[in-house]
Amino acid sequence: MTFTVSGYAAHSADTPLAPFTFKRRALRADDVDIEVLFCGVCHSDLHSSRNDWGNASYPMVPGHEIIGRVKRVGASVSRFKEGDKVGVGCMVDSCQHCKACAADLEQFCEKQATFTYNSVDRQDGTPTFGGYASRIVVREKFVLRVPEQLDMAGAAPLLCAGITTFSPLRHWNVKAGSKVAVVGLGGLGHMALKLAHAMGAEVTLFTRSNGKQADAHRLGADHVVLSTDAAQMALVANTFELIIDTVPDVHDVNPYVPTLATNGTLVMVGYLGPIAPPLDSAPLIGGRKAVAGSLIGGIAETQEMLDFCGEHGITSDIELIEIGTINAAYERMLNSDVKYRFVIDIGAMTAA
The missing domain is CATH 3.40.50.720 (NAD(P)-binding Rossmann-like Domain)
Structure with a gap:
């Protein structure tokens, strides 16, 4: 069954992000249902929500630097279980058949990758909504394992930056x-x-x-x-x-x-x-x-990056914010007033 989640969305190019309630899809056999705990704030979130690139579809729930814990898994999922520390980056699917996908370069999918937000689900045609939300459902292949030793908030920007x-x-x-x-x-x-x-x-x-x-x-x-x-x-x-x-x-x-x-x-x-x-x-x-x-990286390379960061103790330097301050954070980001990445405490939103 579908289920209701809360988040923040842009409803037009010139209005502030605001609270938004929407439905996540019922779990498919290869899906992972993730409780979002932290989500980084990327420049592309701002550009997309304000339609700077001319391809915005509203309402839009931004966010593609997602860290959380597995809540449920579909019947055929074998790599993850409830409670696992996981991440989701800029993509949630691709065609899986073209030369780019066969080479683990899903970001260059010849039929275009399905992006985490402002994109369209390949199977049911519904819009994808990102990580400025309490939960997200993602195909198992596009879910990443986050080393336990990494701070969860500091690890969020690793998924894009x-x-x-x-x-x-x-x-x-x-x-x-x-x-x-x-x-x-x-x-x-x-x-x-x-x-x-x-x-x-x-x-x-x-x-x-x-x-x-x-x-x-x-x-x-x-x-x-x-x-x-x-x-x-x-x-x-x-x-x-x-x-x-x-x-x-x-x-x-x-x-x-x-x-x-x-x-x-x-x-x-x-x-x-x-x-x-x-x-x-x-x-x-x-x-x-x-x-x-160069554009982000494929899923295998992103996992390699997370493992490398785990081995070397690398996370992003962040400023943790509440989601209610996201519009002010966007303005500060435009003025380079952050060292060096905003991360939203989504868990705090859920608790509230």
Whole structure:
């Protein structure tokens, strides 16, 4: 049977999120019913709810950095049981048959992944609602096991910010001694510093702001470079094997390309849209350098990331909030007024 849950939803692009009661589906044989305890707040939650990308469907319950405990399982579920500590990230299904899915790259499903919210269930056509809610029902294959030693609230942003930065580090073969740079110190950037450092890389933070040195070093940076200082930028020319650009807004990528080593890659993970000013191809051709993109990670890689974080004691630096303050949190997030990720205490909402 379906069951009623409470949460918060956006009802239009220009109205605040508000309390919302809705139905979750009855459990299918391969479903896991999860009591949501914590949910991270991602920039994409804000962009989606305000229809910045032009594809919003309302009402919309955001949230794809979900941590909770298993409440019930379907008849054919074998990997999870009641009480297990689990997570759900940006996807809840995919076609499972295309080349991307066969390669454990469900985020690139050729028939499009089913996203955790603002998407449509592949089986019954109903809208998907995310983790700003007391419960969520998810297909077993898309449920992740969270190491018991990880703090539940701090682990929530790993399901998006963590995997978004872990995946390019893995894909471009970062290892001990690799020279890696990170552009931007926000929710994504601080995770990139922590993960690259744990992999043994020599890590540099590019920032436009003075005063971030102490925090950057605490998070794992070996060096900090002020990207507006031409002399500092010249000193790191032809240096980095990989640059992870986490800036979520349109910005000039060109100053960073000359700092790539020959065969180096700058990978964009924060901004979605046209590059402006245009990208100058001359430095790319001159050093066989590349500008690339990366989107979250597949389910197997996300589990690898969680296990890696468990082994290294990595969680996100968070500010825990009540769901009633979500609209104020969105405004603070727009002003970069959070170190480094908001996480909603959904369990407190449920208890209330």
